[in-house]
Amino acid sequence: MADVSVAQRIRQLIVSGELEPGARVAEATIAERLGVSRTPVRNVIPALAAEGLLEPVGRRGYAVRRFSIEDSFRATELRCVLEGQAARAIAARGPEPVLIEALRAVLDEGDAIIAKERLIRDEQEAYAAMNMRFHTLIVDAACDALLAELIHRVYSVPFVSPGVVASTGIPAEEIPAVLQAGQRQHHAIVDAIEAGQPDLAEMLMRGHSAPARRTLGLDGPRGEVREVAL
Structure with missing residues (x-):
């Protein structure tokens, strides 16, 4: 699956509430949920953070940003x-x-x-x-x-x-x-x-x-x- 499609599906999970505000975004968990390898998930997470959908937590992790x-x-x-x-x-x-x-x-x-x-x-x-x-x-x-x-x-x-x-x-x-x-x-x-x-x-x-x-x-x-x- 192309990275752009992975990004779209993660956006949908966030906006639909399936990934709740504050929830940590774990590469392995998301990859399993989407039926893809961890690589495309790892590739799109920084871009989703730049869009404002995710925010840094801890040393290297990300969580779903709270917004309406x-x-x-x-x-x-x-x-x-x-x-x-x-x-x-x-x-x-x-x-x-x-x-x-x-x-x-x-x-x-x-x-x-x-x-x-x-x-x-x-x-x-x-x-x-x-x-x-x-x-x-x-x-x-x-x-x-x-x-x-x-x-x-x-x-x-x-x-x-x-x-x-x-x-x-x-x-x-x-x-x-x-x-x-x-x-x-x-x-x-x-x-x-x-x-x-x-x-x-x-x-x-x-x-x-x-x-x-x-x-x-x-x-x-x-x-x-x-x-x-x-």
Whole structure:
């Protein structure tokens, strides 16, 4: 089993509560539970800690971090406020053509992914990677070290980083529509930046947190754990 699939399954165990907050994450126990060797589990644990799902305990161990889905949503709102400042700064001074070219290339990649009627797990991961590149381009282009530091601090809250696949309670058939809505927002943000409209660019980026309530399972009953990137 690929490391990425092992990471996804551990995320699901954490969000579903099967791995309770404070529980130690033992490589051997998790590997046996997933039916894999200890190596892929060992490989993904540091990444899950970097995402904020795990926290160090003892000399070399990790435990499940205590957090709520509501915490993740509030942090996502804060992330989008901060990224809104980045988008405003770029639009206000006028974006470099090379930045717009890079953003459009990333958007083309995202468009190709969501054009498919059914998104399999690997394609959702590809969208998450594209999403991370999109947001990173904007944060880096703001050329504001303090702002970038604050944004990356918020990323440490579980499921807030744009490159993290967020486990949610939405039905699988709704995932393509959520990704399509997010992608439309991406296009609108780039259009505003390119047009030199700082107010609009900031507003659109701030509004990018709106789908998070649904994708994090805060609207309506939670069901089977699914994944989607914001």
